[in-house]
Amino acid sequence: MLCVFLGSYLSNDFFKHDVVSKSERRMFSASDDSTMMKQVQATHTPDGREVDVKSILKIIEDILHRATPSIDGVLSGTPEQMDSLEDMAASEGMLEALSYIIHKISCEISCKCTGGGDAYATTMALFNTLSKYSWDAKMMLSLAAFAVNYGEFWLVAQLCTANSLAKSVALLKQLPNILELYNTLKPQFDALNKLIEALMDLTKCVVEFKQLPSQYISTDSQAMSNAMAYIPAAAYWTIRSIVACASQTTSLIGLRDEYTASATEAWELSSLAHKVSSIHEHLKKQLAVCYQQIDEKRQIEAYHNLVRLLETIHLDNMKVLRALIYAKDDIQPLVDGSTKTRVHIEVLRKKHVLLLISSLDISHEEIVVLEQMYTESKASSEYYYEIVWLPIVDRSITWHDGHQQKFEQLQAMMPWHTVQHPSIIEPAVIKYIKEVWKFSKKEILVPLDAQGRVLNQNSFHMLWIWRNSAFPFTAEREVTLWKAESWRLELLVDGIDMTLVEWMKEGRFVCLYGGEDIEWIRKFTNSAKSVAQAAMINLGMIYVGKNNARERVRKASSIIIQENLSHCLTDPTSMWFFWARLESMLYSKLQQGKTVENDYIMQEVMTILSFDGSDEGWAIFWRGTTNEMARAKGEAAITTMTEFEKWQDDAYQNGFVQGLNNYLQQLHTPHHCNRLILPGVHGVIPERVACAECGNAMEMYFMYRCCND
8 A cells, every 4th residue: 555655745835725615614614514415415325235344443443543642652663562463353354355445445535635636526536436335334444444544654654763664665755854843743643633533433433323233222213313314424524534634644745844834734634623523422422312222121121021030930049049130150249248258149049048138228237136137047957048138229329439338338247148249230120129029218128939939028027026937938927927926025025135034034014115205204214113112013114215216315225224214225226126126017917908906916016106106205014924014105104103092902903004004094085196107118008097095097197207316
């Protein structure tokens, strides 16, 4: 190709006249000029031939990358590092078939630019030569032809200081003048490099449209039709810019020392770069919309595939776990919680797996309690299972160092398996978890058996109520466990405090009380102690706090301990677990369709939760491990204690708890106000909730709360 540079080249006179004609300026100002585009479209008669545009474009990019950095490299003599050409070799067959057309276009560009031909006429001539090719192929082939000429030009310039052959050729071309005029030519080279970079970006963008999968997006879509209408203009301005680049390169041959740079050529290159970049920006936006639509259709397809997969019976759990966690084999997607090393999903084959699904806001208390039960299960062959944490994060929020740090802190706390990063969980999986398993904000625990069958959409409530004895966490197991239950102190507290366990073994009277009003707590505990002494009963009192009021409860607990008012659940985890179990009981009953009218346990659970929802303190008295119980809240609880002399005979005759209940009935007034704040449970919210005091239906309101206390 060096022969194209050895003929007559333009003299400095080329730079002294305006290279853009008046008629072309009109077209240059509007890419959608109808007359020009009609002429361009008239040349387009593709015959369906296939060209591996993407592969050849890599070779072009390599040539231009090595040629365009600047003449700084030529001046310094710094050698270029050679990259592997293995990928490029794969395109040799295609290049052999295209070599003639590339050579032909290269000659047309060189000859017409050398002769000072009209740029628009040259551009249209190239369109006629390329009439049988697609728009992206036209752009690629024109770039290839330019890259050959441009690459040979700089090959001589780069080698002329060290290679005798190159030096001789450079002398004939008068290339040494370029090196001597470096400072003068630098603005021109900078403009040329920017335009070449813009051309590569635009061409690659157009090629991307051709590579879009037709099964996920059609040419009828708005983004695709907009792009297709714009691509002919992109092709025109690409080839028009290539002609301008070739003219500028050719004009450098034979420069004289007295050459003074004109702003005309740099202006044209800069103007073309702006035009090409504008078209690229427009197409890039349309391409982004296309990719979004493709991704949405792919995710819908993946979602439906996941639904079908989870409805199918399998020999083991591998297909299901791969689909839910990570389907590819290129990485080890799990981190072993005990060794903190990366492992494959294979470690879970044919094992009972609990999927812990949460946001990054999962509480430390929840992790601590779950860890205790997980450790207990490891020591038992009867209840053996694995846990995998799947953190669900909002993809619309940019992941930053704070998120990463929080994720790593939680991951470090967990002794079970975790995903190595939340980003590996596919959007289709997140959609399934939210829509089918109803995950929103509150954590869920989904059990899968050894065949990958989903046994329950959330087994947290079962685990919290019955611990590992709820294994394998099926709905049938839940029904069986409830049939064996009754409303008793053991069910309510589940051994969360060893002092309380000892009291129950001793057959003591036990009083559980809660709230956050320290004045009410002082009055109630002091009067209750006096009653216990007068009634000659061994009474143990324990403070269980208030749900979702951590800081206020911490202050109240501190005062209770300091003033020796009673025993209390000083461990925040134990206090959290007390209320989590109550919420779990409510959730479980709701899932089974129970109501306060037909289920006594549910009635009592909702009573305690309604007590907690008020601003008053409350108390429940139990007699040892029997089912005898009395409960009251606020002033009624204090009144029964301070007026013990009024019902002490009944207490001596029928028992303390029965006497307390009888007197509470006398104190009952129709004027009262109860509030019940239901936790963020999944499932059906009960349409009717009976008041804990009068049994009438409570009125429903909606409350949105954000409270970090």
